[in-house]
Amino acid sequence: MLTGLTGQPAYVLGRRWDVLAWNRAAKVVFGDYATLDGDRRNIMHLVFADPQHRRLLTDWNDIAVTSLGMFRADCARYAGDPDFERLIATLRGASPEFRSWWPRHDVVRRLSNRKRLQHPTCGKMVFEYTSFAVTDQIDMKLVIYTPLEDEETREKLGVLLV
Numbered sequence: 691m692l693t694g695l696t697g698q699p700a701y702v703l704g705r706r707w708d709v710l711a712w713n714r715a716a717k718v719v720f721g722d723y724a725t726l727d728g729d730r731r732n733i734m735h736l737v738f739a740d741p742q743h744r745r746l747l748t749d750w751n752d753i754a755v756t757s758l759g760m761f762r763a764d765c766a767r768y769a770g771d772p773d774f775e776r777l778i779a780t781l782r783g784a785s786p787e788f789r790s791w792w793p794r795h796d797v798v799r800r801l802s803n804r805k806r807l808q809h810p811t812c813g814k815m816v817f818e819y820t821s822f823a824v825t826d827q828i829d830m831k832l833v834i835y836t837p838l839e840d841e842e843t844r845e846k847l848g849v850l851l852v
Contacts, residue, residue, distance in 0.1 A: 698834050705829035706773055707733040718850040729780055734761050739784035748806035758791055759798030816840035
């Protein structure tokens with residue numbers, strides 16, 4: 691299914707928000723997840739501890755706060771899980787913002803939103819992203835980014851995919 695989504699960046703996340711699978715469109719927009727290993731292939735790590743990914747996110751502060759609240763909501767079911775605890779400790783050490791915001795215990799449930807990016811070769815791009823539960827695989831979700839007309843995102847994505 692991911693391969694069939696040729697005009698929409700998409701990836702599958704596991705319970706800790708590790709990127710498990712992705713399509714070509716996600717690779718050209720967000721970077722090659724295959725070059726990342728361990729916690730580096732985790733969305734929270736990318737948002738808070740990867741400077742290159744952080745530069746990509748035009749509205750980093752808003753995205754980071756919202757992502758943290760959504761992550762906290764998802765990880766609440768795994769209190770004390772060593773994999774989560776290790777990731778959280780790593781993020782505390784890597785990001786002053788994460789270290790400051792994590793103790794607030796903010797929780798957010800958002801299924802869709804807009805994400806504005808500053809792509810290194812195409813410039814500004816705007817996507818609507820939506821998250822879907824993968825019902826036959828517990829704790830997995832499919833995240834799809836739909837390119838919007840804003841900033842000629844559809845055209846720019848077409849150029850990247852050539």
